[in-house]
Amino acid sequence: xxxxxxxxxxxxxxxxxxxxxxxxxxxxxxxxxxxxxxxxxxxxxxxxxxxxxxxxxxxxxxxxxxxxxxxxxxxxxxxxxxxxxxxxxxxxxxxxxxxxxxxxxxxxxxxxxxxxxxxxxxxxxxxxxxxxxxxxxxxxxxxxxxxxxxxxxxxxxxxxxxxxxxxxxxxxxxxxxxxxxxxxxxxxxxxxxxxxxxxxxxxxxxxxxxxxxxxxxxxxxxxxxxxxxxxxxxxxxxxxxxxxxxxxxxxxxxxxxxxxxxxxxxxxxxxxxxxxxxxxxxxxxxxxxxxxxxxxxxxxxxxxxxxxxxxxxxxxxxxxxxxxxxxxxxxxxxxxxxxxxxxxxxxxxxxxxxxxxxxxxxxxxxxxxxxxxxxxxxxxxxxxxxxxxxxxxxxxxxxxxxxxxxxxxxxxxxxxxxxxxxx
Numbered sequence: 375x376x377x378x379x380x381x382x383x384x385x386x387x388x389x390x391x392x393x394x395x396x397x398x399x400x401x402x403x404x405x406x407x408x409x410x411x412x413x414x415x416x417x418x419x420x421x422x423x424x425x426x427x428x429x430x431x432x433x434x435x436x437x438x439x440x441x442x443x444x445x446x447x448x449x450x451x452x453x454x455x456x457x458x459x460x461x462x463x464x465x466x467x468x469x470x471x472x473x474x475x476x477x478x479x480x481x482x483x484x485x486x487x488x489x490x491x492x493x494x495x496x497x498x499x500x501x502x503x504x505x506x507x508x509x510x511x512x513x514x515x516x517x518x519x520x521x522x523x524x525x526x527x528x529x530x531x532x533x534x535x536x537x538x539x540x541x542x543x544x545x546x547x548x549x550x551x552x553x554x555x556x557x558x559x560x561x562x563x564x565x566x567x568x569x570x571x572x573x574x575x576x577x578x579x580x581x582x583x584x585x586x587x588x589x590x591x592x593x594x595x596x597x598x599x600x601x602x603x604x605x606x607x608x609x610x611x612x613x614x615x616x617x618x619x620x621x622x623x624x625x626x627x628x629x630x631x632x633x634x635x636x637x638x639x640x641x642x643x644x645x646x647x648x649x650x651x652x653x654x655x656x657x658x659x660x661x662x663x664x665x666x667x668x669x670x671x672x673x674x675x676x677x678x679x680x681x682x683x684x685x686x687x688x689x690x691x692x693x694x695x696x697x698x699x700x701x702x703x704x705x706x707x708x709x710x711x712x713x714x715x716x717x718x719x720x721x722x723x724x725x726x727x728x729x730x731x732x733x734x735x736x737x738x739x740x741x742x743x744x745x746x747x748x749x750x751x752x753x754x755x756x757x758x759x760x761x762x763x764x765x766x767x768x769x770x771x772x773x774x775x776x777x778x779x780x781x782x783x784x785x786x787x788x789x790x791x792x793x794x795x796x797x
Contacts, residue, residue, distance in 0.1 A: 487505045490535065506521055506524065530553050564584075580594050620646045624648065737757060
């Protein structure tokens with residue numbers, strides 16, 4: 375079935391905010407060649423920084439950047455804990471939240487080669503020489519890590535994250551190029567791929583579902599001319615696949631057959647970011663946060679920011695929606711109703727950047743910021759938004775921070791350094 379309306383639309387207009395450097399890198403990452411893929415190498419074990427070694431402890435080693443002024447609720451002295459370990463990586467990241475994952479007792483950062491480090495010790499458990507395709511996510515299901523093939527042979531491959539062994543493989547067909555997994559549920563892996571013309575070029579792309587048991591194609595739908603196959607953000611809830619690709623569209627499809635359920639033109643989607651909770655999708659649009667029913671696209675609730683502030687990337691963790699705005703006000707919201715649970719100005723008071731990615735462990739919310747000097751990993755009280763401490767490795771690296779957790783540790787990636795912090 376030809377998809378006429380679901381993914382259409384034009385790029386952001388002149389009234390839109392310009393994308394940040396990490397967004398430009400993200401878009402560029404989708405077109406990198408195989409030569410670029412094989413450029414990175416895993417750092418030697420001799421180069422690792424063992425922060426527990428007294429010889430490495432000192433004034434300029436990785437540690438807290440918040441000081442007492444960052445301890446807004448008076449817990450402790452506001453200093454970040456020392457890392458359990460710090461290791462060099464082959465990371466090649468573009469600032470998206472799906473380029474650092476923790477599962478199966480290991481932590482993996484997108485790179486070439488793709489290396490899995492023991493979550494407890496930082497020692498390498500396994501590696502894949504070809505690595506991860508730049509711009510493609512590390513997509514985790516319950517027990518499988520799905521990757522676009524670094525051989526560019528049209529395959530999507532599943533691996534056991536604990537061992538690195540291949541457990542699943544699928545191909546769309548020779549008429550498609552560079553399939554990339556975008557979302558996964560208990561039955562299917564969803565991919566975007568270019569449709570090849572006779573001369574080897576591509577003007578259109580396809581969205582498809584692959585059976586996660588057999589690898590067979592369950593369905594595929596051609597998308598409109600002008601839609602992008604790179605930079606897709608997607609999520610699955612029940613019978614609904616939700617995605618956007620930096621265009622002014624939010625699209626929902628039926629996971630059973632691929633048919634479009636609804637699509638909305640949006641004013642500002644923060645370059646594709648949204649979050650889902652139960653039967654709702656929540657989208658930041660400038661100074662408005664909107665929630666739509668997945669089943670029919672009807673608006674469920676709206677929340678406005680004050681003083682013309684713009685909402686940033688949202689996240690739902692343990693049934694609470696967390697989101698900050700451009701004036702560094704942090705909010706916790708009931709995602710079912712839009713009711714504000716708390717509002718905090720602790721980020722602004724401490725002179726910190728706005729987080730763009732969140733994880734939660736215990737009663738602490740950890741946020742990862744975009745750039746380095748006034749950023750890093752910010753630990754906040756999940757009940758009040760008070761800043762407990764900040765962690766910054768003081769390298770000055772321009773890459774965005776990424777954060778992940780296995781519930782026992784918090785992993786912070788910055789450039790080519792990966793730190794494990796105690797929770």
